[in-house]
Amino acid sequence: MVDIYKALGLFSQAKILFVDSPDVAPGLKQKVAAILEANGVASLDFKRLDDASLYADLNDLTHIIATTVDFPEFAVANYQMLPIITPQYVLVSYAEERLVPIRAHSPDPRLFLKEVFLSCTTSIPRDDVLAIYGAVRAVGGQFMDDLTKFTTHLVTMDLNDDKSLVAQAYNLEQVQNGLPPPIQIVLPHWIDDCLKSMKRIDEQPYVLPAASTALLPKVEAPGPSETPTIPSLYGKHVYLSPSLNLSPRELDTIILMIRSVGGETLSLGPIPLDLTDVLITNQRSSEDFRLAVQHNKTHPAILIANFQWLQRTIGTQNADLPTTSLVYYPEPYFRGAQPFQGLVITVTNYTGDTRPYLASLITMLGGKFTKTLKQTNTHLVAYHGIQSKKFEAAAKWGVKIVNHLWIEDCFRQLRRLDEAGERYHTEYKIASGEEIGSARVDLELVESFAMADSGTFEEVVKEPATPAKEIVIVSPPSTSRRAKLKAVEQLHSDMDDLNFYQKQTKSRKMPLLREEVEEKLQQQQMKAEAKRTRSDETVSVKKLKTNEHAVENPESGKIESDKIESDKIKSDKIESGKKGKKTTVLETTLEPKAKGKTVDESVKSKARKQKSATPEPSTPFDITLIATGMDFEITRQQQQQLARIGVKVVKTVAHADVIVSPKILRTEKFLRGLANGLKYVLHPSFIEDVIEYYVDNDEPKVPFPIEKYSLDVKTPEAVAEFLGDISLSELLQRARKCQESGGLFHDVVLNFSKNLPGGANVISGVMGDHGCSTANCIKVATLKDLKHLKRAETTDLVAYVLCAATKKEDTKLVESFGRLMESEGTLGVVVQWNWVVLSIFHMELLPFSEYTI
Numbered sequence: 001m002v003d004i005y006k007a008l009g010l011f012s013q014a015k016i017l018f019v020d021s022p023d024v025a026p027g028l029k030q031k032v033a034a035i036l037e038a039n040g041v042a043s044l045d046f047k048r049l050d051d052a053s054l055y056a057d058l059n060d061l062t063h064i065i066a067t068t069v070d071f072p073e074f075a076v077a078n079y080q081m082l083p084i085i086t087p088q089y090v091l092v093s094y095a096e097e098r099l100v101p102i103r104a105h106s107p108d109p110r111l112f113l114k115e116v117f118l119s120c121t122t123s124i125p126r127d128d129v130l131a132i133y134g135a136v137r138a139v140g141g142q143f144m145d146d147l148t149k150f151t152t153h154l155v156t157m158d159l160n161d162d163k164s165l166v167a168q169a170y171n172l173e174q175v176q177n178g179l180p181p182p183i184q185i186v187l188p189h190w191i192d193d194c195l196k197s198m199k200r201i202d203e204q205p206y207v208l209p210a211a212s213t214a215l216l217p218k219v220e221a222p223g224p225s226e227t228p229t230i231p232s233l234y235g236k237h238v239y240l241s242p243s244l245n246l247s248p249r250e251l252d253t254i255i256l257m258i259r260s261v262g263g264e265t266l267s268l269g270p271i272p273l274d275l276t277d278v279l280i281t282n283q284r285s286s287e288d289f290r291l292a293v294q295h296n297k298t299h300p301a302i303l304i305a306n307f308q309w310l311q312r313t314i315g316t317q318n319a320d321l322p323t324t325s326l327v328y329y330p331e332p333y334f335r336g337a338q339p340f341q342g343l344v345i346t347v348t349n350y351t352g353d354t355r356p357y358l359a360s361l362i363t364m365l366g367g368k369f370t371k372t373l374k375q376t377n378t379h380l381v382a383y384h385g386i387q388s389k390k391f392e393a394a395a396k397w398g399v400k401i402v403n404h405l406w407i408e409d410c411f412r413q414l415r416r417l418d419e420a421g422e423r424y425h426t427e428y429k430i431a432s433g434e435e436i437g438s439a440r441v442d443l444e445l446v447e448s449f450a451m452a453d454s455g456t457f458e459e460v461v462k463e464p465a466t467p468a469k470e471i472v473i474v475s476p477p478s479t480s481r482r483a484k485l486k487a488v489e490q491l492h493s494d495m496d497d498l499n500f501y502q503k504q505t506k507s508r509k510m511p512l513l514r515e516e517v518e519e520k521l522q523q524q525q526m527k528a529e530a531k532r533t534r535s536d537e538t539v540s541v542k543k544l545k546t547n548e549h550a551v552e553n554p555e556s557g558k559i560e561s562d563k564i565e566s567d568k569i570k571s572d573k574i575e576s577g578k579k580g581k582k583t584t585v586l587e588t589t590l591e592p593k594a595k596g597k598t599v600d601e602s603v604k605s606k607a608r609k610q611k612s613a614t615p616e617p618s619t620p621f622d623i624t625l626i627a628t629g630m631d632f633e634i635t636r637q638q639q640q641q642l643a644r645i646g647v648k649v650v651k652t653v654a655h656a657d658v659i660v661s662p663k664i665l666r667t668e669k670f671l672r673g674l675a676n677g678l679k680y681v682l683h684p685s686f687i688e689d690v691i692e693y694y695v696d697n698d699e700p701k702v703p704f705p706i707e708k709y710s711l712d713v714k715t716p717e718a719v720a721e722f723l724g725d726i727s728l729s730e731l732l733q734r735a736r737k738c739q740e741s742g743g744l745f746h747d748v749v750l751n752f753s754k755n756l757p758g759g760a761n762v763i764s765g766v767m768g769d770h771g772c773s774t775a776n777c778i779k780v781a782t783l784k785d786l787k788h789l790k791r792a793e794t795t796d797l798v799a800y801v802l803c804a805a806t807k808k809e810d811t812k813l814v815e816s817f818g819r820l821m822e823s824e825g826t827l828g829v830v831v832q833w834n835w836v837v838l839s840i841f842h843m844e845l846l847p848f849s850e851y852t853i
Helices: 026-037 074-079 086-097 126-138 162-176 189-197 248-260 287-295 306-316 354-364 389-397 404-413 443-453 480-504 514-534 599-612 636-644 668-676 683-695 717-722 728-740 759-769 811-824 833-842
Strands: 015-020 043-048 063-065 116-118 154-155 185-187 237-240 279-282 303-305 344-348 380-383 399-400 625-629 647-649 658-660 680-682 750-752 774-780 802-803 828-832
Touching: 015 026, 026 043, 026 086, 026 668, 116 126, 126 189, 126 248, 126 306, 126 636, 154 162, 154 189, 162 185, 162 668, 162 833, 189 248, 237 248, 279 306, 287 303, 287 443, 306 680, 306 728, 344 354, 344 389, 354 404, 380 389, 380 404, 389 399, 399 404, 625 680, 636 647, 636 683, 658 668, 658 811, 668 728, 668 759, 668 833, 717 728, 717 833, 728 833, 750 759, 759 774, 759 833, 802 811, 802 833, 828 833
Parallel strands: 015 043, 015 063, 116 154, 154 185, 237 279, 279 303, 344 380, 380 399, 625 647, 625 658, 658 680, 750 774, 750 802, 802 828
Antiparallel strands: none
């Protein structure tokens, strides 16, 4: 009997090569072929493992199915980032009726963390987070700043931060349903020790809360092999740039890994050029990079690479040079507008490692990468020869459609190229050597910029192929230590001119002359002075800084998936993982024009008006917000910009009247914030959009539409799924009424287990903010009398309420509570923490019956 498989369209237009080997189970090949053919595969070819000839049309393939890496095409396919998957990938995708993550189904034995999907909390320094993400990805794992249903590990040093509390609550919920905890909450030392030993080790000694750094097993890195497996590192002296900002723990780990492949590291002083064989730095803006490039002109070449290359090279024993891939060389920087500034780009029909590869290039050039296509997108990068729904929609909406060559060429030349070139059309036949990932770093261009920094050239200007409004000006300052202080004042002045020039070109076909620019700047300074005079305050004029571009590695490998406790968040936030794209902002606020008056007359006139009229708010907002569950931090610069428009950012929840969060969360900040009578619950996109709105518009004609950023507007399905039959606005209205009447739990006396997620302080804080006068932590394992319990005074509720973790964790406590209630003839109930949480999210006391243990 022939099996009939559903036509789900999962592999529509896919072109697949199946490498048949003796270890493929009988009948498996036929089953996989049947599923693929039922699901729209465009072509399916078979090849025996012992066939030494190379497959002729490798460039046309979208996937290779194999159970081993010992076939002739593997090296080339792996270099071209062609997805290589096991037959199990097809079976699992079909069973789940969606394409599952590719990396977890790789046959490559070097990818020993391929089943790990992790996230890090804010308790880990951001540079360490990037190092951990890079290392895990290098050996097969995946990462995402958000917690998702795919998350297997959460790396943290603090069980009380937001993500840890969410993960603990999610684990608790699954355990209560009879399932094992899905997320292992581990110390970062687990990742370090896996990398040292080059294999996945048991997590148990590293799992919190039981784990202790003092009791962790001692793991040694293997000694170097006598045969140099990585010639680029074996016997070489490696200099780790201080600009990497690694913590001592991460630094020790990478040093041991370098030694394990026969390399040695140099001390962290100034780079010793004559001793250095390999320089590891993430930024071309670093002093170490510039010196090394200039040194290479006249001396034996220093190999220059970024930290990602080092991790991948050691983790997979790969000997490729860093210049063979655009993403393994230090990141470029731009003094002026970035080539992709203002561009919003997505991709279609690229799979596996090609998506994060393109996302990295787009982000480093200053563009915004999105997972989905919207009418606000400016470009779609489409895989050659394959149509898709995204492709059809882009063509209908007038979105520019290009292939990957346009992205790579723009990155190599560090400027935006004309999309109309025949080479960038999707119909263009990709030749050998033009496959995605084949582009190499333009070392001549790199050298010219580095030499310009040394003062050899006055400036380096690349002729832009874009309209005049997209101007890239490169005017590197002297890097001589003696000249730095002397150049600062001129640099600030130049950047003032540049910012004004770039801004006014947006609204004028013909830019202003320099004399007109200077006149405008003088007018701005006069207005700023008038403002300071009115307030009778002495304010130092902040000098405008320009910072070199510094973008983190994008959160590669993000999967369009449901998030914990909510449906998929629709906004695309790859660039949100950024540490804060550093832009130049004019820090003096322009006042409205006072026609026909001098500055003094204008000030006096306004002063008289202020005396006779009711003063109006000087800022568009008057709100205090707290952020929770965000995948990016609100930078200090952003906080200052927000403060200037009346948005105060705080870290403690007590005075917050706005919560910013990607979804409704069970975190302490969210639960306690609902007790404050909130004005709004906003999506994180509010932060960047409101800053852009008021910074780019000196005098906005229309108030900013804050209501459009309400969480139920941005993610309506997720909010509806979580809240059920009530709306977010109704929840906030109920919360305000509860606050006016003394709080939701004002009649509740709660006894709670010490094992609840978050601990006694968090539980007490949540209950107290919602009006509970008595929240009593039970610290004993068993109850022998009533002295440890607090009793409710009202007769409307049961006398004793005990909130326990799980029946398994609190078995003795729950059993002794039951016996005590029976012996005392008193009515008591044991409830889950969910009773508290969901009562808060409904702003009414829910029946105990649905939440009893």
